Amino acid sequence: MASQITRKEYDLAPLKNANLPMIWVLGGPGSGKGTQCDLIVKKYGYTHLSSGDLLRAEVASGSERGKQLNEIMQKGELVSLDIVMDLLKEAILSKLSTSKGYLIDGYPRDISQGEIFEKEIVPCTLILFFDAKDETMKERLLSRGKSSGRVDDNEETIMKRLKTFHDLSAPVVDHYKIKCKTFSAELPPQEVFCAVSKCLDAIQQQASA
Numbered sequence: 001m002a003s004q005i006t007r008k009e010y011d012l013a014p015l016k017n018a019n020l021p022m023i024w025v026l027g028g029p030g031s032g033k034g035t036q037c038d039l040i041v042k043k044y045g046y047t048h049l050s051s052g053d054l055l056r057a058e059v060a061s062g063s064e065r066g067k068q069l070n071e072i073m074q075k076g077e078l079v080s081l082d083i084v085m086d087l088l089k090e091a092i093l094s095k096l097s098t099s100k101g102y103l104i105d106g107y108p109r110d111i112s113q114g115e116i117f118e119k120e121i122v123p124c125t126l127i128l129f130f131d132a133k134d135e136t137m138k139e140r141l142l143s144r145g146k147s148s149g150r151v152d153d154n155e156e157t158i159m160k161r162l163k164t165f166h167d168l169s170a171p172v173v174d175h176y177k178i179k180c181k182t183f184s185a186e187l188p189p190q191e192v193f194c195a196v197s198k199c200l201d202a203i204q205q206q207a208s209a
């Protein structure tokens with residue numbers, strides 16, 4: 001599928017020279033990645049880019065590529081890496097002139113996505129991993145599904161998303177454990193954020209020392 005799509009060339013030199021924090025935000029479906037990113041943006045002003053949101057925007061555009069993406073997301077599987085990488089590169093570069101650093105939410109989804117990002121874009125500086133039980137994540141998504149309109153917030157797809165997470169995405173955390181900070185995502189959002197803030201404050205202090 002991806003091979004039929006002409007890929008653009010991106011000049012990433014300005015991003016590399018800017019030397020901004022590049023934070024990956026990982027966790028299972030419904031662990032609270034988006035919720036925590038919203039809180040981080042409010043306090044720290046980082047640029048939040050969610051690979052899932054970028055893909056949903058492509059679907060909403062009504063493009064042929066969007067139709068193919070929707071089918072894959074409806075199955076709870078991962079879409080082609082080329083597509084995600086191009087959407088991310090474009091979004092990262094479009095925000096470069098005003099960004100204080102990036103939160104890349106929901107990427108990488110497997111180890112190879114991480115390796116390619118670091119090779120083609122810039123190295124990741126920190127990983128925030130939100131850890132929650134499957135039952136917790138399932139309940140949250142079923143509840144959100146009553147109003148979200150997301151094609152993947154139904155019981156069948158949620159079970160597939162959880163399987164994809166355990167099979168492919170969870171190993172990323174182990175692979176990058178030196179860069180990774182793990183947070184219990186079972187607590188209420190503000191309590192999770194309190195722990196995240198302590199970590200980000202410490203990193204900002206180190207950077208300015």
Ligand code: AP5
Binds near residue numbers: 073078161
């Ligand atoms: P994506 O959009 O990334 O979805 P996801 O990983 O399944 O996670 P969600 O966005 O559903 O949950 P979240 O962790 O952001 O939690 P949220 O804060 O919303 O990806 C969707 C699909 O796109 C994938 O399945 C795949 O097909 C494709 N895709 C995406 N990235 C890809 C990639 N890199 N490569 C290939 N394919 C890719 O919270 C969920 C709910 O819980 C909300 O209602 C919220 O209010 C509530 N909540 C949050 N935190 C708490 C808390 N602490 N306590 C109680 N409730 C809480």
Ligand code: MG
Binds near residue numbers: 033034052105106
């Ligand atoms: Mg999300």
